[in-house]
Amino acid sequence: xxxxxxxxxxxxxxxxxxxxxxxxxxxxxxxxxxxxxxxxxxxxxxxxxxxxxxxxxxxxxxxxxxxxxxxxxxxxxxxxxxxxxxxxxxxxxxxxxxxxxxxxxxxxxxxxxxxxxxxxx
Amino acid sequence: xxxxxxxxxxxxxxxxxxxxxxxxxxxxxxxxxxxxxxxxxxxxxxxxxxxxxxxxxxxxxxxxxxxxxxxxxxxxxxxxxxxxxxxxxxxxxxxxxxxxxxxxxxxxxxxxxxxxxxxxx
Numbered sequence: 490x491x492x493x494x495x496x497x498x499x500x501x502x503x504x505x506x507x508x509x510x511x512x513x514x515x516x517x518x519x520x521x522x523x524x525x526x527x528x529x530x531x532x533x534x535x536x537x538x539x540x541x542x543x544x545x546x547x548x549x550x551x552x553x554x555x556x557x558x559x560x561x562x563x564x565x566x567x568x569x570x571x572x573x574x575x576x577x578x579x580x581x582x583x584x585x586x587x588x589x590x591x592x593x594x595x596x597x598x599x600x601x602x603x604x605x606x607x608x609x610x
Numbered sequence: 611x612x613x614x615x616x617x618x619x620x621x622x623x624x625x626x627x628x629x630x631x632x633x634x635x636x637x638x639x640x641x642x643x644x645x646x647x648x649x650x651x652x653x654x655x656x657x658x659x660x661x662x663x664x665x666x667x668x669x670x671x672x673x674x675x676x677x678x679x680x681x682x683x684x685x686x687x688x689x690x691x692x693x694x695x696x697x698x699x700x701x702x703x704x705x706x707x708x709x710x711x712x713x714x715x716x717x718x719x720x721x722x723x724x725x726x727x728x729x730x731x
Contacts, residue, residue, distance in 0.1 A: 491674060491693070497684045516660040516688045516708060519640065539637040545684075553612060563618045563666075567637045572612070587637060587708065 497523065497545055501583055503610045508602050510586060510594060511610040522586040523610070530576045533596035540568045540588045547582030551575070618644065618666055622704055624731045629723050631707060631715060632731040643707045644731070651697045654717035661689045661709045668703030672696070 500513050500523055508530060510522040526549060542551065543565040551558045551566060552575040558566055568574050595603045621634050621644055629651060631643035647670060663672065664686040672679045672687060673696040679687055689695050716724045 491677065491679075491690070492688070494679050494681055495686045497686070514662070514686065514688050516662045517691075517710070519708075521662070521686070521688075541635070541637045541642070556612065558612070558615050560615055565616045565618070565635065565642070567613070567635050567642075569612070570638075587640075589638070 495521075497583075497585065500610050501525065501545075507581070508594070509604060509608070511608050513610060515590065518590050519587060520590050522588070524584050524586060525581055526576060526578045526584060527581045528578065531595055531598050531600055531602055532573055532575045533594075533598035534571055534573045535568075535588070535592055535596050536571055538570050538589050538592060540570075540592065541586065542566050542568065542576070543585040543587070545583045545585055547578065547580060549576060549578040549582040549584060552577060616642075618704075618706065621731050622646065622666075628702070629715070630725060630729070632729050634731060636711065639711050640708060641711050643709070645705050645707060646702055647697060647699045647705060648702045649699065652716055652719050652721055652723055653694055653696045654715075654719035655692055655694045656689075656709070656713055656717050657692055659691050659710050659713060661691075661713065662707065663687050663689065663697070664706040664708070666704045666706055668699065668701060670697060670699040670703040670705060673698060 507527045510524040512520050514521040544560045548561050628648045631645040633641050635642040665681045669682050
């Protein structure tokens with residue numbers, strides 16, 4: 490039995506909370522997650538994995554300790570493992586994140602933005 | 611040294627050949643590949659891995675032996691490992707494919723559309 494196709498905008502319509510990634514698909518042991526982001530996230534890194542950001546709508550900035558990268562719709566970036574980063578967005582931005590199953594959004598940084606549960610939509 | 615951001619349309623402007631995926635990024639041992647497709651590909655499967663298709667522009671159909679799925683811009687599908695499929699597009703369609711490094715586009719089917727080299731853009 491094959492699964493249904495996934496429409497990103499239809500999935501985005503199902504949630505509104507910022508910094509709260511929702512899983513939409515799995516490929517082997519990797520997950521595709523949608524997020525709506527606005528404001529500043531926390532500094533963190535992922536010790537064991539790269540992490541991919543694709544901007545679906547809007548603009549975001551990924552801050553690094555000594556530089557930053559601004560991403561617009563149709564642009565992507567792979568943050569290398571172990572590199573501290575801080576995602577930010579002045580206005581709401583819709584992103585697609587690709588990373589291995591089990592990655593915690595705040596790395597080891599913890600805090601109130603930490604999501605420890607798999608939330609599928 | 612961090613890499614540059616990746617703009618999908620700018621990368622698409624660098625090639626025109628159909629069914630000739632170009633690597634734009636790696637995340638751990640996975641690759642992001644852009645392809646322009648038109649017409650019918652060959653029936654094939656990937657024995658050891660799922661394969662993700664994301665439509666960036668246009669429309670494509672993924673045919674399965676007993677069904678088919680039509681994908682439009684902003685839609686995605688993960689073809690499970692071992693499932694025979696045949697990507698098709700009536701008109702040129704731009705897609706983003708995500709799969710492990712080393713996956714051959716035609717699986718074991720072979721033929722003139724087989725790409726055995728890594729082509730980065």
